[in-house]
Amino acid sequence: MVMAKTVILGAGYGGMATAVALEKSHQPFTIINKHEYHYFTTLLHEPAGGRNQFENYSVPLRDVLHRAESEILVASVNALRPQENKVVTDSGEVDYEYLVIALGNAPEYFGIPGMQDNALVLRSLDTARQVHEHIENTFKSWQEDHDDTRLRILVGGAGLTGIELCGELAEWMPELAADYNLPLEKIELINLEAAPSILPMLDEGLREEARRVLESKGVQLRTGTAITKVNPNQVELKTGETIDAKTIIWTGGVRANPLIKEAGFEVDPKGRAKVNEFCQSVDYENVFVIGDSAWFTGEDGKPLPPTGQAAEQMGSLVADNLIALQNGGSMQAFHFNNRGTLASLGAEVGVGSVKGIPAKGVSAALLKEATKVKYLWHLGGLRMLSEKRGQFKRKG
Ligand SMILES: Cc1cc2nc3c(=O)[nH]c(=O)nc-3n(C[C@H](O)[C@H](O)[C@H](O)COP(=O)(O)OP(=O)(O)OC[C@H]3O[C@@H](n4cnc5c(N)ncnc54)[C@H](O)[C@@H]3O)c2cc1C
Structure with a gap:
């Protein structure tokens, strides 16, 4: 059986899982992605914090998807037209019979004024590189004016991304101080989190352990500290306090890629498209939505949080469901296996x-x-x- 034209949007954890599974079943597809490579989003804090070279955190799509029938289109998706079975890209329109949306997320700024314009984010290889280069250049120029706000880094958000980034940056600071002859005691790495604790998904004992380790590395963890506004090189806090810093990085939350809401899918407050138990859009039965783009209600009745492991598992399941759907077989329901x-x-x-x-x-x-x-x-x-x-x- 050869499948009808299947198009996958996004070559992140979800999209790649679908593509790899379809290849294994010898099924053709087109995968559309902004870059000709797949990057390891869950590890972006590592190159951002100088642990390793950026080249090590991506792999060319062709090194993974070998079959000639697997078409790779490097293009940006600009709009989804599910009523017409079309997607609009910067390389033209692409028709499909079945669509898998795996376009990942966009930062959630919670309407904090100035955050989008004045803070860096960590969500792609390009933004990880921006964070790395910005810190290095800012620190390097301390010798020119001895402006100590150059040596202060503010990280907003103490979820997985913010905490892993702080851990990595803390280890990079002594190296930077040595490389650019900077006073290590003047370097400040401050995490600002509105919630009462860091890493809310972990048990209290583990959260305390993370706090202990990070503080021993010199990270200042300020929980219960809401950012209310961000100006160029300055954050304002709910307490009325302001902190000046030349580096401000926002990791406080994600929402779905805005293209989904713009296309008229039924979405949750995070802009994720509602899917049924098969990860199939409730609006269009030839459209599947996975990963950070999907609003999937788990067995506990709550929306599944956006994680790489959920994206991968959904991606593999959707490949099987696409084959079943076209083969007259029955589709399987998604059950998240929380590892x-x-x-x-x-x-x-x-x-x-x-x-x-x-x-x-x-x-x-x-x-x-x-x-x-x-x-x-x-x-x-x-x-x-x-x-x-x-x-x-x-x-x-
Ligand atoms: C630093 C960090 C650490 C993390 N750690 C963990 C962890 O330990 N465990 C965990 O489970 N999760 C973790 N996550 C979350 C995890 O990375 C995401 O949940 C996961 O990447 C979502 O997968 P996805 O396939 O939905 O989207 P993504 O993996 O983000 O893939 C989306 C793809 O779509 C492409 N794309 C986006 N827009 C367009 C467009 N308009 N046109 C074409 N292509 C486009 C992107 O380039 C990308 O390739 C972490 C995230 C970060 C940032």
């Missing part, structure tokens, strides 16, 4: 839980490394594992 959460706190230490078992310290860091190995294996087997694996080690 747990692991947060790195720098290269050698982590915190988290796997299948309900808590892990901290070096063992959590090793478990996190194991998830990288597993992912590389899933993408490209032994060859990809041997090519990429060694490159993840901290630069010497």
Whole structure:
């Protein structure tokens, strides 16, 4: 059986999982992505914080999707036209019979004035590079004017992204101080979080452990501290306090890619398209929506939070469902298999839980490394594992 024309939008965790599974079943598809590579979003804090070279955090799509029938279109999707079975890209219009939307997320600014214009974000390889270069250039020029706000970094948000970034930046600071002859005692790394605690998805003991580790590395964690406005090089807090800093990074939340809402799909307050138990849009039965783009209600009646592991699992299931749908078979319902959460706190230490078992310290860091190995294996087997694996080690 050869499938009808299937188009996948986005080559992140969800889109790649669908594409890899379709290839394994010898089914043709077109995957449309902004770049000719797939990047490892869950690891972006590592190159942003100087752990390793940026090239190690992406892989060309053709190195994963080998079959000639797998068409790769490098283009930006500008609009979705589900009523006409079309997507509009900057390279022209593309028709489909079945569509998989895996376009990921956009930052959630919660309407905080000035945040979008004055803060950096960490959500793609390009933005990770911007964070890295901005900090390096800002620190480097301290020698010109001795302006200490150059040596202050503010990270908004203490979820997984903000905390992992702080862990990585904390380890980079001594290196930067040595490279540019900066006073290490003047470097400040401050995390600002409106909620009462960091890493809300973890148990209290693990949250406390993460706090202890980060504070021992010099990170100032200010929970219960809401940002109300961001000016160029300055944040204003609910308390009335202002903090000046030349580097402000926002990691406080995500919402779905805005193209989904613009196309008229039924969406939740985060702009995610409502899907049924098969990850199929409730509006169009030939459209599947996965990952951070999908509003999927879990078995507990709550919307599934956006994670890479959910995106991957949905992606594989949707490939099977696409085949079943066209083959007269029955589609399978999605059941999220929560493998747990692991947060790195720098290269050698982590915190988290796997299948309900808590892990901290070096063992959590090793478990996190194991998830990288597993992912590389899933993408490209032994060859990809041997090519990429060694490159993840901290630069010497
Ligand atoms: C620093 C960091 C750490 C994280 N750590 C974890 C973790 O430990 N565990 C976990 O489960 N999750 C983690 N996450 C969350 C996880 O990365 C996301 O939930 C996951 O990437 C979502 O997968 P997705 O396929 O929906 O979207 P993505 O992986 O974001 O993929 C979307 C793809 O669509 C492409 N795209 C977007 N717009 C367009 C367009 N208009 N045209 C063409 N292409 C487009 C993008 O370039 C990208 O390739 C982390 C995220 C960050 C930023």
